[in-house]
Amino acid sequence: MSHLGPPSTSVPGRLFAGPPHACGGSSATAADKWGKKRGILLLGAVFVAGSLVCACANSFPALLVGRALQGCLVGVVTMSYSLVRDIMPRDFVPLGLKPW
Numbered sequence: 001m002s003h004l005g006p007p008s009t010s011v012p013g014r015l016f017a018g019p020p021h022a023c024g025g026s027s028a029t030a031a032d033k034w035g036k037k038r039g040i041l042l043l044g045a046v047f048v049a050g051s052l053v054c055a056c057a058n059s060f061p062a063l064l065v066g067r068a069l070q071g072c073l074v075g076v077v078t079m080s081y082s083l084v085r086d087i088m089p090r091d092f093v094p095l096g097l098k099p100w
Contacts, residue, residue: 027075028082036079036086047073 023043031039050069057063084096 023072023075025078028078031079031082036083039079040076043073043075043079 027039027043030042047070050066050072053066053069054063055066057066081097085093088096
């Protein structure tokens with residue numbers, strides 16, 4: 001019988017937080033190169049694929065792969081900040097970029 005203690009149960013959480021470091025910066029570059037809409041749709045598709053992997057996972061490593069794929073969705077946050085300048089009127093841009 002395997003025992004999952006605190007160190008091993010935090011691995012899915014760390015994997016969900018790790019890929020955004022890779023996807024976050026590169027998603028802004030990809031959005032400028034290929035377009036924001038295409039980038040958001042691609043990251044959304046990667047998230048859905050990760051959700052399907054998690055739903056069908058029958059082992060812990062498969063779950064970790066699914067969580068890593070889900071973490072790539074955080075790259076959309078980077079793209080959404082660049083969308084503020086495209087969508088909102090110039091006077092409202094500072095309001096759209098407020099952290100609260």
